[in-house]
Amino acid sequence: MSPAVPITVRALEPDETARFRAVARRSFGLLDSMLFSVDGERTLVAFDDDGEVVGGIVLRTFTSGGRRLGVVDWVFADPQRAPRGTGGVLRDAGLAWFDEVGCDEAFASIEPMNTASEALHRAGGFVPLPLRAQVARWGWRTPLVQVRSHLAPQGTNERPWVRPAEADPRWWRPRAWWTATLPLNVVLLGIVTVRSPLTLGVDLSGVLWVAAIVLLLVGAREGLVRLVARTLGQRQPLLHVPWSNGVPVAGLFAAAFGVWVPLTGSSLPAPGGTWRLDREARWMLPAHLAGGLSIAAVAWVLVLLAPSGEVVPWSDVARAATMLAFLDLVVPADHFVGTTSRLAWKHSPIVWVLVAALGAGPTLLALLG
Numbered sequence: 001m002s003p004a005v006p007i008t009v010r011a012l013e014p015d016e017t018a019r020f021r022a023v024a025r026r027s028f029g030l031l032d033s034m035l036f037s038v039d040g041e042r043t044l045v046a047f048d049d050d051g052e053v054v055g056g057i058v059l060r061t062f063t064s065g066g067r068r069l070g071v072v073d074w075v076f077a078d079p080q081r082a083p084r085g086t087g088g089v090l091r092d093a094g095l096a097w098f099d100e101v102g103c104d105e106a107f108a109s110i111e112p113m114n115t116a117s118e119a120l121h122r123a124g125g126f127v128p129l130p131l132r133a134q135v136a137r138w139g140w141r142t143p144l145v146q147v148r149s150h151l152a153p154q155g156t157n158e159r160p161w162v163r164p165a166e167a168d169p170r171w172w173r174p175r176a177w178w179t180a181t182l183p184l185n186v187v188l189l190g191i192v193t194v195r196s197p198l199t200l201g202v203d204l205s206g207v208l209w210v211a212a213i214v215l216l217l218v219g220a221r222e223g224l225v226r227l228v229a230r231t232l233g234q235r236q237p238l239l240h241v242p243w244s245n246g247v248p249v250a251g252l253f254a255a256a257f258g259v260w261v262p263l264t265g266s267s268l269p270a271p272g273g274t275w276r277l278d279r280e281a282r283w284m285l286p287a288h289l290a291g292g293l294s295i296a297a298v299a300w301v302l303v304l305l306a307p308s309g310e311v312v313p314w315s316d317v318a319r320a321a322t323m324l325a326f327l328d329l330v331v332p333a334d335h336f337v338g339t340t341s342r343l344a345w346k347h348s349p350i351v352w353v354l355v356a357a358l359g360a361g362p363t364l365l366a367l368l369g
Contacts, residue, residue, distance in 0.1 A: 005085040007054060009093045012043040019053045020045055027055075027076035040073055042097050046086055054082040057090040061103055062148045064141050070098035071149050072108040075120070087116075091124045095163075105165075107149050109158040112241050112266055113339065115276050118161070126161040130168060131244075134160065159241075178219075180242035181265045185214045188254045188261070189320065196258030209313055213320050217298070218264060221291035221324070225267045228290040232283035234269070241266045262324045266339055277346070285343045289355065292340035296325035299362035303369075322362040329359025 012020055017038055025033045038058060046055040055077035061070050072094055077086040098106050108126060110117045129137070138145045149160070189210050226238055243263040250261040267287075269275040277284070302318035332345035332352060341359070345352040 005083055005089050006049050007046045007083060007086055007089060009044050009046050009089060012038065012045045012056065016045060016053065020056055023053045023055065023078045024074070024076055026078060026080060036074060042094075044090060044093055044097075046077070046082070046090055048081060048083065052081055054078045055086045055090055057094045059094050059097060061098070061101060064138065064145050064148065067104040068102055069145065069149070070094075070101070070103035070106045072106065072121075075108075075117070087120045088123065091120055095124060106163045107145075108161045109149060110161050111158045112268055113277055113342070121161050121163075124163065126163040127165045127167040129160045129162045129165055133165070133168060137162075137165075180244060181218060181222075181240070181263060182211075182214060184242065184244065184247060184250075184263050185218055185260075186211050188250050188263070189214055191251070191254040192258050192260045193316075195255060209316070213317055216317070217295055217321055217324050218262065221264065221295055221328070222267065223291075224294055225287045225291040228287040229267075229283050232286060234280075234283045234287075236269045236275075238267045238269060241268060260320060260323050262327060264324075264328060264339075281343065281347065284339075285347055288340040288343055292325065292328045292355070293358060295321055296329060296358050296362065299325045300358075303362045303365045318362075319366075322366055325359045326363045330356045 020038060020043075021036065024036050027033075028036060040058040040060040042059040044057050044059070045053055048054045056074070057072065057076075058074040059070060059072060061068055063069070072091075075087060075090055075094070077090070095106060106126070108117075108121050110121065110128075112118075131142075134142050134145070146160075190207065193206060193210060222240070229238060242265045246261070246263045250263055253259045253261045269280060299318060299321035302314060302321060306318075307314045328340050329344075330341055332341040341352060341355060344355045
């Protein structure tokens with residue numbers, strides 16, 4: 001352990017769990033800490049010189065194809081008390097335990113907006129692993145590795161970071177949003193039209209209208225995010241990260257309940273990991289608000305006016321806009337839906353309440369009607 005970091009790291013004792021959880025809540029916030037768990041094969045806690053809990057790391061392992069993988073489920077440092085470098089000490093202690101139990105590789109799932117965690121793991125030799133590299137590494141076992149690493153079932157926008165692995169500079173290459181986000185949403189909304197008693201028929205006209213609705217709503221949101229970002233002085237190219245990890249959950253909702261769960265993706269500064277959310281909030285919140293509120297405005301107008309016509313399936317447009325506005329503006333803890341509500345919550349719970357009211361209004365009106 002570096003003498004520059006005055007902390008002690010050891011295994012968590014049962015009577016320390018309450019203090020451990022309290023620090024985790026301060027580190028992750030109320031909403032994101034709801035899923036926090038101390039259940040792992042190895043849980044390490046960091047103490048400062050006064051004996052106060054200042055951080056922790058939760059680790060576990062599993063075996064696939066004869067290889068043992070170590071998973072970093074949680075790592076955190078108290079934002080109020082932890083000395084600088086606490087996260088690095090905990091990371092290194094976790095890696096040392098992985099080596100001790102014979103792990104062949106280490107795995108962490110990191111959401112693209114969590115740049116602090118990205119920087120922490122990058123400094124420890126982790127690199128993001130694109131899907132093609134995952135398949136090359138784990139072959140047909142890739143879905144099993146994703147499930148056992150808690151990557152796929154949560155339906156989040158988290159990406160796998162693995163050690164050891166070679167960095168792929170193409171990972172952060174800016175990609176057009178329609179290369180993945182548009183087709184995924186067209187397929188999902190298409191399933192909904194078959195599953196639900198909607199007015200769109202399963203014919204060429206219906207398929208074209210499904211694509212047009214997705215292009216209009218998701219495309220308008222994405223375009224406004226980028227337009228406002230540039231207007232506010234954001235000159236660095238934006239990277240669109242498709243939220244393909246949300247497909248299992250979104251597909252389940254579409255097939256089982258006839259509900260479209262939009263996969264909007266994230267528009268972030270590129271290259272990823274070299275920026276910080278707190279420094280970019282000046283333009284990120286207004287830009288995403290412009291995109292999210294524009295869809296809410298469409299939903300409000302269509303729900304209130306209830307237009308009808310034979311050419312445009314307005315009821316389907318209204319239904320899709322209502323769902324997109326609700327999930328984008330109301331649900332701050334759901335990573336694979338959108339970032340607008342999360343940015344609003346980080347700025348101020350009061351701002352989130354106002355934004356959530358605008359996003360939930362069309363849904364409430366539709367239910368009451």
